[in-house]
Amino acid sequence: MIQFEQFQLDNGLKVIVHEDPSTTLAVLDVIYDVGSRDEKSSKTGFAHLFEHLMFGGSENIPEFDTPLQRVGGENNAFTTPDLTNYYISVPYQNLETAFWLESDRMKQLAFNPQSLEVQRKVVIEEFKQRYLNQPYGDVWLKWRPIIYKKHPYQWPTIGADIKHIEEATLEDVKEFFNTFYNPSNAILVVAGRVKLDEVKVLCEKWFAPIDAGKKLERKLPQEEVLSENTFLEIKGNVPANCLYLAFPVVGRYEKPYHSIDLISDLLGRGDSSFLFIELVQKLRIFDSISAYMTGSMDPGLLVIQGSVCEGITYEKAMAELYNTLDRFLVEGISEKSLQKVKNQAESSLVFMEVEVLNKAMNLAIAALAGDANGVNLESEKINSVTLDDIRFWSDKLIKKDKHHVLWYQKNQ
Amino acid sequence: MLNRSVPPVSHPIQAVAFPKPKTIELSNGIDLHIISLGDQEVFKLELVFPAGAIFANKPGISGLTAQLMKRGTQSLNSFELNEAFDFYGAYWDISNQLDNSTLTIYSLCKHLPNLLPLVLDILENSLISEAEFTNELEIEVQKNKHNWEKTSFAANQYFRKHLFANDPYGRISNEQSLRAIEVNDLKLFYENFWKGSKPTIILSGKISNKEIEAVVKSFESLSFKQKTDLKTPELQIGKDQVFYQEKENALQTSIRFGKIGVQRTNPDYFKFAVLNTVLGGFFGSRLQKNIREEKGFTYGISSSNVALQRAAYWIVGTDVNKTNANQTIEEINKEIKKLQTELVSEDELSLVKNYLMGSFVGELTQAFEISEKVKIICLENLPNDFYDQFQSQILSCTSKDLIELANTYWEENQFFDIRVG
Numbered sequence: 001m002i003q004f005e006q007f008q009l010d011n012g013l014k015v016i017v018h019e020d021p022s023t024t025l026a027v028l029d030v031i032y033d034v035g036s037r038d039e040k041s042s043k044t045g046f047a048h049l050f051e052h053l054m055f056g057g058s059e060n061i062p063e064f065d066t067p068l069q070r071v072g073g074e075n076n077a078f079t080t081p082d083l084t085n086y087y088i089s090v091p092y093q094n095l096e097t098a099f100w101l102e103s104d105r106m107k108q109l110a111f112n113p114q115s116l117e118v119q120r121k122v123v124i125e126e127f128k129q130r131y132l133n134q135p136y137g138d139v140w141l142k143w144r145p146i147i148y149k150k151h152p153y154q155w156p157t158i159g160a161d162i163k164h165i166e167e168a169t170l171e172d173v174k175e176f177f178n179t180f181y182n183p184s185n186a187i188l189v190v191a192g193r194v195k196l197d198e199v200k201v202l203c204e205k206w207f208a209p210i211d212a213g214k215k216l217e218r219k220l221p222q223e224e225v226l227s228e229n230t231f232l233e234i235k236g237n238v239p240a241n242c243l244y245l246a247f248p249v250v251g252r253y254e255k256p257y258h259s260i261d262l263i264s265d266l267l268g269r270g271d272s273s274f275l276f277i278e279l280v281q282k283l284r285i286f287d288s289i290s291a292y293m294t295g296s297m298d299p300g301l302l303v304i305q306g307s308v309c310e311g312i313t314y315e316k317a318m319a320e321l322y323n324t325l326d327r328f329l330v331e332g333i334s335e336k337s338l339q340k341v342k343n344q345a346e347s348s349l350v351f352m353e354v355e356v357l358n359k360a361m362n363l364a365i366a367a368l369a370g371d372a373n374g375v376n377l378e379s380e381k382i383n384s385v386t387l388d389d390i391r392f393w394s395d396k397l398i399k400k401d402k403h404h405v406l407w408y409q410k411n412q
Numbered sequence: 413m414l415n416r417s418v419p420p421v422s423h424p425i426q427a428v429a430f431p432k433p434k435t436i437e438l439s440n441g442i443d444l445h446i447i448s449l450g451d452q453e454v455f456k457l458e459l460v461f462p463a464g465a466i467f468a469n470k471p472g473i474s475g476l477t478a479q480l481m482k483r484g485t486q487s488l489n490s491f492e493l494n495e496a497f498d499f500y501g502a503y504w505d506i507s508n509q510l511d512n513s514t515l516t517i518y519s520l521c522k523h524l525p526n527l528l529p530l531v532l533d534i535l536e537n538s539l540i541s542e543a544e545f546t547n548e549l550e551i552e553v554q555k556n557k558h559n560w561e562k563t564s565f566a567a568n569q570y571f572r573k574h575l576f577a578n579d580p581y582g583r584i585s586n587e588q589s590l591r592a593i594e595v596n597d598l599k600l601f602y603e604n605f606w607k608g609s610k611p612t613i614i615l616s617g618k619i620s621n622k623e624i625e626a627v628v629k630s631f632e633s634l635s636f637k638q639k640t641d642l643k644t645p646e647l648q649i650g651k652d653q654v655f656y657q658e659k660e661n662a663l664q665t666s667i668r669f670g671k672i673g674v675q676r677t678n679p680d681y682f683k684f685a686v687l688n689t690v691l692g693g694f695f696g697s698r699l700q701k702n703i704r705e706e707k708g709f710t711y712g713i714s715s716s717n718v719a720l721q722r723a724a725y726w727i728v729g730t731d732v733n734k735t736n737a738n739q740t741i742e743e744i745n746k747e748i749k750k751l752q753t754e755l756v757s758e759d760e761l762s763l764v765k766n767y768l769m770g771s772f773v774g775e776l777t778q779a780f781e782i783s784e785k786v787k788i789i790c791l792e793n794l795p796n797d798f799y800d801q802f803q804s805q806i807l808s809c810t811s812k813d814l815i816e817l818a819n820t821y822w823e824e825n826q827f828f829d830i831r832v833g
Binding site (some may be wrong): 022023024025059060061065066067069070071072073074089090091093094096097099100103104107117118119120121122125126128129130132133134135205206209237238239240269270271272277280281284287288307309310336339340341343344346347350351353354355 | 414416417419420421422423425428449450451452453454482490491494495497498499500501502503518519520523547550551554555557558560561562563661662663664694695696704705706707708709710711731732733762763764766767769770771773774776777778780833
């Protein structure tokens with residue numbers, strides 16, 4: 001249970017405060033309601049490029065990192081298809097430095113041309129390091145456009161094409177900032193050894209003077225229900241043949257999410273999961289196999305991915321995987337196995353609360369989804385899933401003719 | 413009107429006394445160290461055995477042994493064993509490092525009593541069957557091949573191989589060396605180094621007497637041969653300091669540049685940490701500013717001093733665009749030279765000290781992080797006040813100290829330059 005208080009500034013900034021006197025750290029987390037799903041298809045990778053630029057100095061502070069390091073703080077950020085999150089952790093005595101830095105870049109970024117040039121290069125190297133210079137690194141780059149025909153999840157956060165990053169102009173950057181980076185489009189979480197009253201004062205001082213800006217309404221095209229399987233084959237310099245299946249599922253905050261999440265755990269979380277035992281250990285069709293949820297806010301995917309044993313054909317691997325999925329409902333679920341995945345999920349939730357930074361981020365993400373207290377309801381939602389729910393959703397979702405198939409083949 | 417160009421008043425970061433663990437000696441001589449802190453009812457239990465990769469006679473044996481220990485005991489097959497751990501919401505692993513092997517388990521305190529018998533079973537009755545061995549070997553070969561496809565992995569391996577030459581620290585494994593392993597090698601390794609030796613146990617989290625009693629009771633029954641000191645050869649340093657491996661289709665070159673580093677038992681260890689931080693040890697480091705923030709050659713560059721039990725190595729690592737590899741090496745050399753000839757400004761030094769102190773003090777608020785440090789103290793027989801010294805040495809470090817260390821530890825002709833891609 002994470003206790004918190006919340007209030008809103010006149011400019012629309014929502015503030016959440018979690019007091020945790022057991023730590024000597026203070027954390028300041030700002031989430032902006034913008035991710036790669038909010039980009040134009042002709043200018044992808046922008047939310048992420050922009051995240052890099054947020055460290056290039058603001059109107060009154062030429063460098064972001066240095067003053068923070070000077071007071072013993074650390075910071076970083078990440079961008080997802082749904083959101084952009086910035087976090088600072090600092091010895092509690094120096095909390096105000098974090099307010100000073102974070103509020104100034106929300107107020108007005110410096111738009112330094114040199115910073116754009118350098119970060120453009122850095123992001124291109126990141127693109128290469130993560131997506132191109134790794135075996136299987138380009139899977140999602142190539143698969144997303146097949147899976148998402150309409151929704152902007154069709155490109156990854158790094159962008160659809162390096163070109164979009166290469167061609168970004170300072171004007172584009174300014175427009176992006178003005179559209180998305182303002183108090184009414186952000187949530188601030190302050191956590192750790194802090195006091196509600198002190199946070200209120202600091203918020204009034206540093207964030208309240210910032211112009212509200214406009215809260216955008218998101219209207220994204222949604223995917224149509226899949227009528228038949230899609231198939232993609234990639235050939236590349238990889239060590240083994242891999243097989244991926246993706247089943248379209250609900251978004252992270254829709255009702256049956258937890259049932260489906262537990263199904264993915266039963267199928268492929270860890271070395272006692274059904275697919276692992278059947279296909280890796282007993283049948284020796286795969287060297288490894290796992291199942292997981294993409295967990296996106298708009299409808300996402302349940303993904304099964306496995307590395308096929310040498311000497312096993314794709315046809316054989318597919319046939320055995322489908323056969324095993326067919327047997328899942330009969331052989332793979334029981335009161336005991338459901339209790340097992342619930343216990344695993346409970347553990348994950350409690351461990352999430354160990355670090356104050358994780359607590360702050362989870363509060364922020366839940367608040368963005370509509371209710372900060374959502375973090376405290378997760379456990380109950382997981383526990384209320386029944387075997388009937390598991391049966392119902394497995395039956396409904398794991399359909400042989402309504403999913404995406406990807407073969408990643410190694411060059412002979 | 414608020415003046416935003418003036419930073420708020422800040423406070424210097426004071427040293428914090430390193431929390432002392434509670435230590436209990438079990439009746440069979442095992443030391444159990446306990447760190448209790450935090451509100452969540454969670455624990456981490458670590459059992460460290462002197463069963464590192466360097467003690468096996470072939471590379472890969474210690475890793476495969478660890479893997480096989482997860483694949484069943486005399487009474488529980490692989491599925492039953494893993495299901496039992498999963499059922500109690502545990503994250504667990506048996507990992508092997510160069511010097512040690514470690515069984516680690518995290519879960520909620522309420523599950524500890526149910527998990528301890530499983531841990532004990534693995535330590536006393538691992539099966540290591542032929543059939544599971546055949547499976548795991550294939551899986552390991554695949555993983556190994558996958559890893560070698562990555563330039564960063566390959567460069568790390570070659571760095572160690574070239575630096576430590578014929579020393580066991582320099583051994584690397586590939587498909588061929590893995591296929592040379594037989595199931596009996598693992599059985600022997602398990603008997604000698606797991607069952608045969610005394611572990612160090614560290615228990616951290618929200619730990620009450622109940623947890624302590626359960627752990628004591630479980631591991632008091634462990635018996636092991638009391639061994640004489642393990643013999644390890646005199647350390648040798650390699651002679652081939654330059655190694656480039658072209659990879660035609662690679663888009664980036666992975667660079668690993670470095671030399672022998674500074675061990676924790678060396679009094680210079682602390683201040684060398686400050687020096688390393690200035691050069692490449694944090695996001696605001698000189699290398700990161702030069703290579704990433706000014707030139708945009710890479711997504712990241714960092715340097716670190718990796719302390720092992722018999723040696724240490726110091727390494728700069730980065731992945732850069734192929735065409736920029738030479739210039740990156742030149743810049744690394746320039747930055748080193750600068751630290752050998754020019755005093756670090758008071759301003760930069762105080763920033764680095766504050767950064768180091770801030771992150772160190774931050775780590776002391778969390779039981780699992782403290783336990784990592786306690787583990788180091790125990791395994792390397794360091795004085796109990798090691799981390800208090802660490803803080804006071806950071807705070808007292810001067811620019812003059814740094815220039816001396818840069819000249820002592822970064823002698824020009826000692827660097828290894830390894831590149832893959």
